[in-house]
Amino acid sequence: MFRSGGWMLPVWLSVLAAFMGALVAVTASTGCKKKAADTFPASGAVAGWEKTSDTRVFAAKDLWQYIDGDAEQYTAAGVVSTSTSDYKYQGQLEATIDVHTMGDAAGARKIMEAGETKDAKTVQLGDAGVAYAQSVIFRKGPYLVRIVAYESTPDAPQALLALAHGVEGKL
Amino acid sequence: MKNRREFIRNTAAGALILGSSAAVDKLALAAMLDQNAQHAEAAKSKVVVARDAALHNAGGQLDEKRVQELLDRAIAAYTGRDHPVEAWKRIVPVGKVIGLKVNGLGGKGISTHLALVLAVCERLQQAGVKPGEILVWDRNARDIQACGLTISTDPSRVRCYGSDVAGYEEGTATFGTAKNVSFSKILTRECEMVIGLPILKDHRGAGVTFAMKNMYGVVQKPFELHAGGCNPSVADLNCIPTVRDKVRFTIGDAISAVYDGGPGFRPEFLWQPNALIVGEDRVAVDHVAWQIIEAKRAEAGVPTLEAAGRPPRYIATAADGDHRLGTNDPQRMHRMEI
Numbered sequence: 001m002f003r004s005g006g007w008m009l010p011v012w013l014s015v016l017a018a019f020m021g022a023l024v025a026v027t028a029s030t031g032c033k034k035k036a037a038d039t040f041p042a043s044g045a046v047a048g049w050e051k052t053s054d055t056r057v058f059a060a061k062d063l064w065q066y067i068d069g070d071a072e073q074y075t076a077a078g079v080v081s082t083s084t085s086d087y088k089y090q091g092q093l094e095a096t097i098d099v100h101t102m103g104d105a106a107g108a109r110k111i112m113e114a115g116e117t118k119d120a121k122t123v124q125l126g127d128a129g130v131a132y133a134q135s136v137i138f139r140k141g142p143y144l145v146r147i148v149a150y151e152s153t154p155d156a157p158q159a160l161l162a163l164a165h166g167v168e169g170k171l
Numbered sequence: 172m173k174n175r176r177e178f179i180r181n182t183a184a185g186a187l188i189l190g191s192s193a194a195v196d197k198l199a200l201a202a203m204l205d206q207n208a209q210h211a212e213a214a215k216s217k218v219v220v221a222r223d224a225a226l227h228n229a230g231g232q233l234d235e236k237r238v239q240e241l242l243d244r245a246i247a248a249y250t251g252r253d254h255p256v257e258a259w260k261r262i263v264p265v266g267k268v269i270g271l272k273v274n275g276l277g278g279k280g281i282s283t284h285l286a287l288v289l290a291v292c293e294r295l296q297q298a299g300v301k302p303g304e305i306l307v308w309d310r311n312a313r314d315i316q317a318c319g320l321t322i323s324t325d326p327s328r329v330r331c332y333g334s335d336v337a338g339y340e341e342g343t344a345t346f347g348t349a350k351n352v353s354f355s356k357i358l359t360r361e362c363e364m365v366i367g368l369p370i371l372k373d374h375r376g377a378g379v380t381f382a383m384k385n386m387y388g389v390v391q392k393p394f395e396l397h398a399g400g401c402n403p404s405v406a407d408l409n410c411i412p413t414v415r416d417k418v419r420f421t422i423g424d425a426i427s428a429v430y431d432g433g434p435g436f437r438p439e440f441l442w443q444p445n446a447l448i449v450g451e452d453r454v455a456v457d458h459v460a461w462q463i464i465e466a467k468r469a470e471a472g473v474p475t476l477e478a479a480g481r482p483p484r485y486i487a488t489a490a491d492g493d494h495r496l497g498t499n500d501p502q503r504m505h506r507m508e509i
Contacts (some may be wrong), residue, residue: 064394068276069374069434072397115432117439134438148438150280
């Protein structure tokens with residue numbers, strides 16, 4: 001009995017281990033898609049840009065803590081999580097990147113189209129992108145990315161665009 | 172009114188010089204008219220909109236000295252006192268903790284300006300309020316820092332921290348749709364009086380966020396008050412005695428504002444009204460703020476908030492018979508543009 005049990009236990013464990021392994025693999029695969037923490041370029045990865053804060057991640061239910069009043073439109077469009085981090089360009093121009101991970105590409109499109117204005121300049125980024133003097137917004141698959149600068153400087157538009165390409169490359 | 176008063180004063184002066192009995196009757200009549208006019212004016216809710224087109228320099232930087240001067244002009248106009256310190260003494264009690272409720276929700280780009288907070292703190296101290304009796308606060312450290320402020324709990328200095336430090340009451344309060352609201356202990360336990368320092372913003376749900384909507388930052392779960400365009404929840408929340416009684420003055424920051432896409436920072440909709448909007452009547456202040464947003468939207472070719480499907484209905488609700496928080500009737504306001 002002991003022997004038998006001793007033999008059976010590893011089988012049971014191996015089945016369990018196989019199941020858990022598969023589960024972890026699936027979760028990791030899904031998490032890799034949904035996880036936005038890795039989508040933020042490290043300092044120096046984009047010329048002139050330094051990452052100046054830790055990445056903060058808000059689950060859909062907690063999004064109000066970050067963008068209270070705005071959160072409803074994102075939850076209605078199926079946001080899964082929002083990640084954000086601060087950056088600085090050449091030690092002066094401050095900016096923030098928000099990466100909204102939506103449930104699907106339609107959610108990202110819905111939010112982006114709702115916020116577009118006639119002043120938007122179309123840029124080649126992801127599935128669709130627009131730029132303004134102090135911001136760049138684009139979507140790629142389920143991701144909606146918004147980058148805003150806190151000052152309007154002559155080099156801000158090009159610098160923001162470069163940073164946006166840096167994010168796009170990591171999505 | 173000023174012209175009318177000047178006319179009456181001039182008439183009275185002329186009568187005095189003449190010295191006839193008919194002139195004396197005229198004088199009495201003029202004095203009575205003046206008194207009635209003053210009473211009628213006093214019954215109106217005063218809202219001061221103070222502007223300075225040069226508040227930002229050519230490089231777009233805010234001139235802190237001019238912010239102080241603008242604040243002084245606004246308070247002088249509001250109180251009728253020319254000297255800033257004397258004016259402030261009419262507004263705040265001494266020996267009580269005064270809370271300054273800023274708004275940093277929108278992040279660095281669209282939060283209550285540090286220069287304004289510092290200017291108010293300076294004048295409060297000159298009016299006799301001790302540094303430790305001034306408490307600048309908002310929801311949490313992130314919002315505080317978005318305003319450019321530093322966290323400080325040192326009781327010998329001007330204090331500055333969020334409700335995340337002070338905590339929220341376990342007990343709750345209810346008025347209408349503002350059900351089981353848990354307030355920040357900063358509001359309930361620490362402050363005797365609160366001055367609101369909101370920043371002017373368009374709001375995706377409520378239409379406009381300013382004086383009354385700023386109070387969403389004093390409760391633990393503001394997201395529970397967003398249904399129906401925040402109407403009647405904004406009015407209901409402001410009717411809860413803790414808010415109604417303690418929040419008695421607004422120095423509204425319209426130095427920068429967003430006229431669409433709010434309440435977050437959307438630089439494409441940012442503009443600089445270079446103004447402060449000051450008053451005790453929170454409803455009147457919000458009505459004036461709304462009109463300023465609408466004027467900018469019209470100028471920018473953006474539909475009115477009504478056309479956009481999100482007029483700030485809570486303003487009228489706050490003025491109705493169930494709330495009586497103030498007036499939204501321009502005829503009952505004394506709007507001073509200076």
